Amino acid sequence: MPLPVIEAVVVDVLGTLVDEPAGLRAGIRTIAPSVDETGLEELLGLWQRHIEQEQQRILRGDRAFASSEVLDREAAELVAVRAGVSDPAVLSELAAAGQRLAPWPDAVRGLARLAERFPLIGLSNASRSALLRLGAHAGLRWHQALSAESAGAYKPAAEVYRLAVELTARPPERLLMVAAHAWDLRGAREIGMRTAYVARPVGDPPAPGERFDLHADGLDDLADQLAAV
Template identity: 40%
Template sequence: MDVGAVVCDVFGTVVDWRTGVAREAARLLGPDVDAVAFADAWRARYRPSMEWVRSGGRPFVPLDVLHRESLPSALAEVGVAAVPDDVADELVLAWHRLDPWPDAVPGLTRLRRRFVLAPLSNGGVRLQVDLARRSGLPWDLVLGAEVVGHYKPDPEVYDSAPRLLELAPSRVLMVAAHTDDLAAARSRGLRTAYVHRPHEFGGDPVPALTDPGADLSVGSFEELATALGC
């Protein structure tokens, strides 16, 4: 595969959002709140909040703003009426403190020996920088939604990677654990690799083992690095 750059979805693909958000919720909200149910409730508001931007219903704002706005209803779903502003702000920063899957850093480090490496995420620039600094994610640069003012799966996000990296779309490999993300990338001419993440939602539901439309389907970033000769 003639690839010059590897760009990655982050939430669920590189980092374990569910465990990290639940951990911070347990710390900040206390033992009487079902922290995992809260993490799931908050994540369920992720796509609808972005859709309002994508549909033109409001100007682009970074994901931190959308997370802050959807927080009260997610809290209410698990029986929390309200929290002080400082606690709400700390909860939003939970998304900046997520842990990578165990294979992510070693696999990405191998990939970076050969390819330009970047996130292509709906998370904001500062969020991606914080995740990288916290866990040693070896990005060469940050790409994604805030860079172009659009959320995936808008084509502008996928088009930005080959444009900014000065590569043909077919020389950019999009890596994700979500088949819809990969389908949108393929529609813009990018190559695609699927990473199976069976525990993203705690094992229920279990995502597909492979993506038949992808160039590669693997079980880890280390397996991807091996497949790409790294």
């Protein structure tokens, strides 16, 4: 089935445009320089599990909404305690590690190519202020950035994707959601958005046999495919 006319492209940020695990590892390494690789991965896992657990609690209604900055601070505190660090200044620096993430090599160029043809929207679980700093640090460019904080929820909640639908004032099937996470694309598909999976080393790949509207090796490949539509 041919792809319907696309009037806007919506791109996930964490993991899709920037290498989040690498940035968190770098932040953890600054407070625990002597930890070995196994220990580093254990601390990273502690951080990631806390974020996932608390976002799921919020989605279930077991916890009131808290921004990504609050959750990152909590995760940083857990990691610091495990690493034996108590300096408040060091803790604050670690908590902001998720706002100093490097872009994937094709991210800046790929965004520019997509923005030449479509209104381009970043849609992230990062808070509004964190998203501002993250985009500035990584040199990311879009026409608009939307934070899940504005919906008081986290992806894959439908109300987060509806932020992009409301902004564009276009039917959801005219919006293409781009992400390296299959769970993210499933959420977008639930409200009728078109979907494009972009492979990343840290993403959540589709299940065996699972298909989205487009599958791409990177943003350049995605731009090429959209140019051919």
